[in-house]
Amino acid sequence: MNMAISSTPTSFSKSLKPSLPKARVFNLLKTPPNSHLRYTLNLKPPPPRLLFRIGNPKSKSQFKSHHSPIRSLFTGIVEEIGKVKQLGSDDDGGFTMTIHAKTVLEDVNLGDSISINGTCLTVTHFDTQLFEFTVGLSPETLRKTSLIELQMGSLVNLERALKPSTRMGGHFVQGHVDGTGEIVSTEPEGDSLWVKVKTTPELLKYIVPKGFIAVDGTSLTVVKVFDEEECFNFMLVAYTQQNVVIPLKKVGQKVNLEVDILGKYVERLLNNGVVNAIK
Structure with a gap:
């Protein structure tokens, strides 16, 4: 499969620009002074071809939004860490990303x-000799996830979709990112690492102590919820630190969050009066 990639940028944030709401894409979280995103505010607009194609409803269906119907399930147990080899835009107005990997x-x-x-994406091309595969991303996916911060050379968590015969090691993860959070602190304790994340009240209401949450696609147990600070924390043991990308991120960087779907189902049932009807 031939990929037409035009003027590959150093990050998606340099391609996804004027027609997108700045407040939602770049100002959702505070960016640390040493982050590459400090350059986004002064970026030159992308070519008109790209501007007019971003909202094109005729984009091919291979560019999968995180709001797609449930087609796959994951466990949140990261299989390997891949490396972003190439990223950019294509002739269809979408975005592509090529990742170096082996296990997946x-x-x-x-x-x-x-x-x-933690974002469920579809393989559009792969090369087992070069150990790489390519996925397509929609502008909506970039707006709603932390993937917009990726650059060439960035490390990412990878997991293949769950098979019926696979041992269930984490919890049911759809790969449909609910939103992002910001790392506000990291603190070592012995060989473990405490990580504290701030998110929106809309997501925090689904996060409970000792409950499941997927952070950058990693199945984790919430330790404590800080409602007044709009934060929650979790602990990474030594093994997990060596096999996921979360410890490599700095304070101020984004992480993708997917809350346990059970809480959303319960809320909907209560709001629709189903429980009272049963009583």
């Missing part, structure tokens, strides 16, 4: 779903 390519097929930092 062992039985890969076109159209397979792979979780990248």
